[in-house]
Amino acid sequence: MANPFVYGSSVTGDDFVDRDEELANIERELRSGISVILYSHRRMGKTSLMCELARRKPKGLVFAFIDLYGVTSTERLLEQIVSKSAVACLGGVERFAMSAWSLFRSTRLRLAVTPEGELAVDFVRGGPTVAETADALDMPERLASSKGKRLVVVFDEFQEVSVLGGVSLLKTMRSRFQHHRNVSYVFSGSKVHLLRQIFEEHEGAFYKSGVSVDLGPIGVEPFSEFIVRKFRLEGGKISKDLARALVQRTGGHPYYTQQLAHELWSISNAPSGTLELDEAMERAMEHQALAYLYVWESMKSPVQKRLLLALASEPEPTMGVDFILRHRLLSRSHVQRAEGHLVERGLIERGHVVDPMFAAWLRRMSGLTLPSTRKNG
Ligand SMILES: Nc1ncnc2c1ncn2[C@@H]1O[C@H](COP(=O)(O)OP(=O)(O)OP(=O)(O)O)[C@@H](O)[C@H]1O
Ligand SMILES: [Mg+2]
Missing domain, CATH: 1.10.10 (Arc Repressor Mutant, subunit A)
Incomplete structure (x- = not known):
C-alpha cells in the first residue's frame, strides 16, 4: 500500500486540499487583467495553488511559469519570459516556428533553438541592451494579443529579481508590464518582507500594482476530512478525531500536515490514538532537526x-x-x-x-x- 501523503514537491488534483476561495478570487482578478501578489511563508502552498489553477484549465486563460530560484542572470530571466510565454500561447517549438517567426521579426531579439529543442534568445555580448530588454519584456503581450488569449505569467519567488538586477530591473519590468492589456501577472514569493518592500512601500518598484493574496494555513475540517479519505482510499482507517488532532498539531500548515500524516501512515495504517501521533511528530521533527539546529547556531x-x-x-x-x-x-x-x-x-x-x-x-x-x-x- 503506497503512502498517500505527499510533501516536498507541489501537489495538485487529488492531493490538493481546499483553497476554493483563493482559487476563485485569483482567477477572477486575473481574468479582469489585475495582477496578483501571492504572499506566504515557506511551504504554505503557493506553487501548488498556481499549479492547481493551471491544471483546472480555466477557459480562455493560458499559463507560463517562471521559477526565479532556477534563474541566475537577467539574460536567462528575459529568455524565460520569452520562451515560456511562447510555449503557453503557441505550443512547442515546432508549432512555434511556423506561426511566430513574423512576430519576432519585428523585434530586436535573435532566437535560437537549444539542442534540447527549447527556445533560446541570443542577447548581445556583455548583457542585453535596453532595446532587447524592452522587446523581451513586451513579448508576453505580443504573443497573447496575436493569439487572442489572456496569458497569465506566474513569477515564483519573484523577490529574487532584485538579486538579479536590483531596483532598476524591477522598475523596467513594471514600466513595460503596466501597458500590457492581454497579460496578467502573478508575483509569488516566500520572503514576505522583501515582497512587501517591492509592492507595498511607497518607494517600492511595484508599489500598488496588484491585489495581494495572503496564503494562510488550511482549515482543520477540510484537512482532516482529506486525511480520513486518503487513509480509507488506501485501505487504512483513522478516526475523524485523531485526524483533527493531527491537523491541530501542525496548525493546518500544509507541508507539515502532509508530512505528519505521512509519518503516521508509515507507523500504522490504522492508528488508534495519540501515542502513534506523538511518535509521528517525533519522526517529522527529526527530519527538520539539522536545519533547525543550523538556524539556531547561526x-x-x-x-x-x-x-x-x-x-x-x-x-x-x-x-x-x-x-x-x-x-x-x-x-x-x-x-x-x-x-x-x-x-x-x-x-x-x-x-x-x-x-x-x-x-x-x-x-x-x-x-x-x-x-x-x-x-x-
Ligand atoms: N492545497 C494543498 N493541499 C494539500 N497539501 C498541500 C497544499 N498546498 C501545499 N501542500 C503541501 O505543502 C507542500 C509545499 O507546497 P508548495 O511547494 O506548493 O508550497 P510553497 O509555498 O510553494 O513552498 P516554497 O516556499 O518552498 O516554495 C506540498 O508538498 C504539500 O505537501
Ligand atoms: Mg514554491
Whole structure:
C-alpha cells in the first residue's frame, strides 16, 4: 500500500486540499487583467495553488511559469519570459516556428533553438541592451494579443529579481508590464518582507500594482476530512478525531500536515490514538532537526535567541513590560532590534514564530511546554 501523503514537491488534483476561495478570487482578478501578489511563508502552498489553477484549465486563460530560484542572470530571466510565454500561447517549438517567426521579426531579439529543442534568445555580448530588454519584456503581450488569449505569467519567488538586477530591473519590468492589456501577472514569493518592500512601500518598484493574496494555513475540517479519505482510499482507517488532532498539531500548515500524516501512515495504517501521533511528530521533527539546529547556531545574539524562545513558549505573546522581564529581554529597544532581525530572516511574523514545527522544536530543545495550544483556522 503506497503512502498517500505527499510533501516536498507541489501537489495538485487529488492531493490538493481546499483553497476554493483563493482559487476563485485569483482567477477572477486575473481574468479582469489585475495582477496578483501571492504572499506566504515557506511551504504554505503557493506553487501548488498556481499549479492547481493551471491544471483546472480555466477557459480562455493560458499559463507560463517562471521559477526565479532556477534563474541566475537577467539574460536567462528575459529568455524565460520569452520562451515560456511562447510555449503557453503557441505550443512547442515546432508549432512555434511556423506561426511566430513574423512576430519576432519585428523585434530586436535573435532566437535560437537549444539542442534540447527549447527556445533560446541570443542577447548581445556583455548583457542585453535596453532595446532587447524592452522587446523581451513586451513579448508576453505580443504573443497573447496575436493569439487572442489572456496569458497569465506566474513569477515564483519573484523577490529574487532584485538579486538579479536590483531596483532598476524591477522598475523596467513594471514600466513595460503596466501597458500590457492581454497579460496578467502573478508575483509569488516566500520572503514576505522583501515582497512587501517591492509592492507595498511607497518607494517600492511595484508599489500598488496588484491585489495581494495572503496564503494562510488550511482549515482543520477540510484537512482532516482529506486525511480520513486518503487513509480509507488506501485501505487504512483513522478516526475523524485523531485526524483533527493531527491537523491541530501542525496548525493546518500544509507541508507539515502532509508530512505528519505521512509519518503516521508509515507507523500504522490504522492508528488508534495519540501515542502513534506523538511518535509521528517525533519522526517529522527529526527530519527538520539539522536545519533547525543550523538556524539556531547561526544566531549570534542572545537576545534574539531568547526572544525566539519566548515567542515559541507563549500561545498569544504580547511584547509588553511583563514579557520583557519574564524572558530577560533587557529592554523594549533590545526587543525591537531583535524582532527586526528575526522578521528579516523570515523567522517571525506579527509576534509569532512562522514555522510551527520550528516552534515545537524550540520548545522541546529548551524543555518548555506550551500552556495551551493556539487555535487555528
Ligand atoms: N492545497 C494543498 N493541499 C494539500 N497539501 C498541500 C497544499 N498546498 C501545499 N501542500 C503541501 O505543502 C507542500 C509545499 O507546497 P508548495 O511547494 O506548493 O508550497 P510553497 O509555498 O510553494 O513552498 P516554497 O516556499 O518552498 O516554495 C506540498 O508538498 C504539500 O505537501
Ligand atoms: Mg514554491
